[in-house]
Amino acid sequence: MDILMFVLFILSAIAAYYLAVQLASYGDGVKEKTKASSAFVGILIGVAISLPELTASVTAIMIDSPDLAMGNLLGSNLFNILALALLDIHYRRQQIMGHTNLESKLYSYLLILMTMVVMMALSLTLPEGIYHVGYTSVVLVLLYFGGIKWINSRSEEKVKRRSRENRRFDDHSKNQVVLRFIIYGLLIMIAGSVLTITADQIAQITGLGTSFIGSILVGASTSLPDAVSVATVLKLRNYNMAVSSMLGSSAFNIMLLSFTDAIYFGNNLFQHAGSTHMVTSGGTILTVLLVLYSISRKKPRSTFVYILPPLLIVGVYLAATVVMFLMK
Numbered sequence: 001m002d003i004l005m006f007v008l009f010i011l012s013a014i015a016a017y018y019l020a021v022q023l024a025s026y027g028d029g030v031k032e033k034t035k036a037s038s039a040f041v042g043i044l045i046g047v048a049i050s051l052p053e054l055t056a057s058v059t060a061i062m063i064d065s066p067d068l069a070m071g072n073l074l075g076s077n078l079f080n081i082l083a084l085a086l087l088d089i090h091y092r093r094q095q096i097m098g099h100t101n102l103e104s105k106l107y108s109y110l111l112i113l114m115t116m117v118v119m120m121a122l123s124l125t126l127p128e129g130i131y132h133v134g135y136t137s138v139v140l141v142l143l144y145f146g147g148i149k150w151i152n153s154r155s156e157e158k159v160k161r162r163s164r165e166n167r168r169f170d171d172h173s174k175n176q177v178v179l180r181f182i183i184y185g186l187l188i189m190i191a192g193s194v195l196t197i198t199a200d201q202i203a204q205i206t207g208l209g210t211s212f213i214g215s216i217l218v219g220a221s222t223s224l225p226d227a228v229s230v231a232t233v234l235k236l237r238n239y240n241m242a243v244s245s246m247l248g249s250s251a252f253n254i255m256l257l258s259f260t261d262a263i264y265f266g267n268n269l270f271q272h273a274g275s276t277h278m279v280t281s282g283g284t285i286l287t288v289l290l291v292l293y294s295i296s297r298k299k300p301r302s303t304f305v306y307i308l309p310p311l312l313i314v315g316v317y318l319a320a321t322v323v324m325f326l327m328k
Helices: 002-034 038-048 051-062 066-090 102-123 135-154 156-161 174-206 210-235 239-263 276-296 308-327
Strands: none
Touching (some): 002 210, 051 066, 051 210, 066 102, 066 276, 066 308, 102 239, 210 239, 239 276
8 A cells, every 4th residue: 555655646746747748838828829928827827737736735624734734835835946946957058037027026026025924924923813714814815916916917018019929829729728728727636636645645654744744745746737837838938937937826825825724714724833834934035035136137157157046046945854854
């Protein structure tokens, strides 16, 4: 039975890889057929491939494990930035961060602000909210949707000026592209659910702590589709869409904490979570700041100088992992 869990984990990871490639491809098709902006399609893909995280957190709440639910979502964000850093190193010659625009910066600001709100909720004893839902959850929802609306409004003029290029879906109708995007989104949710269930079983087999497993193993597992889809978009040379997709998906994960809090009837979710999540949140803020620096700085003359920020991100992730393991 133990071996079976490992086998199912590997098979579901392979399935998630294939589905994520298809999802990213048809996401580009949605952009082509609907004339949507890269930022909007980035959000679309980010929401679709965040479904495994939602499924994992709902399952964790059903088994009364708020630590696992929160660790999954916060750990996914830290892994997302790690994956982005590794891809940035791989594509160092293209210097992908230098090809991003205002949208990616705004997503960085939004993600940092939302994560800071989470850290405040974890460290302070706040008053009870509406019924069993904390005020933090309400603030996160308002921040997310308000921020997304503002970011989209800032990019409307750029959408009008977009040139129609990379037309790879001329033989598909708009309905066909949208339908296949939806189908692959649903399938990737199933694959992500299997990933989460088997990862939870592996956690029990190995005997590691719930917070650690939620933040590292489950978080990384459910984030695999994010990383693969972004890698695929980078191959298409749509650098801004890749970066905004990853950051938008991470912001969506934070917003999902509000939904998780709503279905958790043990009162405020944030008051029942372990202290290790402060490490994950702090690591996320630090790594996003490094991403923001990479986006904002002048084009480095050497490749070595360019990869310093992503190398620091890898170091922060490893350090956070060690600290969480020692705190388990």
